[in-house]
Amino acid sequence: MPNLSNPHDQSLSSTTAIAAQPSYVVLPRVSELAGKQYHTVLEFLIEHFKQIDASVWLQRIEAGKVHWQNGELITADSIYQATARVYYYREVLAETKVPFAEQVLYQDNDTIVVYKPHFLPVTPGGNYVNECLVHRLRIATQIDTVAPAHRLDKDTAGVMLMTLNPQTRHAYHQLFLDDKITKDYQAIATLTPQLLAQLADNTVILPVHWTVKNRIVAANPSFTMQVVEGEANSHSEISLVAVKDGFGLFELSPITGKTHQLRVHMQSLGMPILHDRFYPVLQPKGPDNFDKPLQLLAKRLRFTDPISGISQDFQCQGLNF
Structure with missing residues (x-):
């Protein structure tokens, strides 16, 4: 992995904890999507992680907390790329x-x-x-x-x-x-x-x-x-x-x-x-x-x-x- 800007450097609530190590999800092939279509990575993330509000994913993307495997940041308009890895940082409101x-x-x-x-x-x-x-x-x-x-x-x-x-x-x-x-x-x-x-x-x-x-x-x-x-x-x-x-x-x-x-x-x-x-x-x-x-x-x-x-x-x- 290339060196990335520390996600902790972003302006965050003091009650928010962000993982120091990124998690990732592999974008499924078209044949694995059961007829669904995603034009952007953001659309997939919102649908795949239903427990996380759409506005949260948009905020993470705008804050530079979502990126490709090579470190390139993903934007709200980034095109869906089957089999590619999308990296993100898990967050919780108050870590024990x-x-x-x-x-x-x-x-x-x-x-x-x-x-x-x-x-x-x-x-x-x-x-x-x-x-x-x-x-x-x-x-x-x-x-x-x-x-x-x-x-x-x-x-x-x-x-x-x-x-x-x-x-x-x-x-x-x-x-x-x-x-x-x-x-x-x-x-x-x-x-x-x-x-x-x-x-x-x-x-x-x-x-x-x-x-x-x-x-x-x-x-x-x-x-x-x-x-x-x-x-x-x-x-x-x-x-x-x-x-x-x-x-x-x-x-x-x-x-x-x-x-x-x-x-x-x-x-x-x-x-x-x-x-x-x-x-x-x-x-x-x-x-x-x-x-x-x-x-x-x-x-x-x-x-x-x-x-x-x-x-x-x-x-x-x-x-x-």
Whole structure:
């Protein structure tokens, strides 16, 4: 990408946050438009991003915040060019500041392993444009090619593998696709009365282990998941390893990698993770309560580096229990 004028230099409301890194959309071919026609890029943007008012796109274009891949600014009259990339800068009216810091655990030429705190998203999304792990690391390392090798929910803290070199990035993605990486989690949850009674009379002793296999699909709303009848597509190994004041400390190993898998599997055991705002009941949308983080932690990551061949084992401090 060529050097462009900083979009932050424009005259903006103090309550507006603009992404430091541009997003882009590829203009579809005519055959992909289902009979629709666009004469200008502006027409396409207005139709494609229906949630953004037309006047906002016009203001962004007039402010020089929309451009082609070569850096040339797009105007209100720029002609639609199928397959071309249009770059723009995401904006939110008031970006939430996450008051917790990430920590770099390891770095080499290809990767950076980092502890991600609770509440911090990995990539931009929703009300977050710059308050995300990728942007923070790009600033800290001065490396613009930082990218995640896998997912970790905004509400979950823990160890994450990030890639630095676009030429080797695929090799690290492949580790996850081929199940050649081991992830170990911790969680805290309220124990069921039945389990507490069994522990009290010693009919059950620690550690208590569950193998959970079931079918997880999208629920309503679609960002939540649910267990349904059918062939299992998810698998977790879960152990209760300590008990205190009615709460349990669990060790969890996701064998598969479905969205919210561990959260849904803990709910299926009747012990949803402490401070989970999605399960068992979706809580009303509202600001994050920084005093009550989801008690789920990606504590350990183990793999053989596909480039160096070195066995890697990274851990962070466990949950406070």
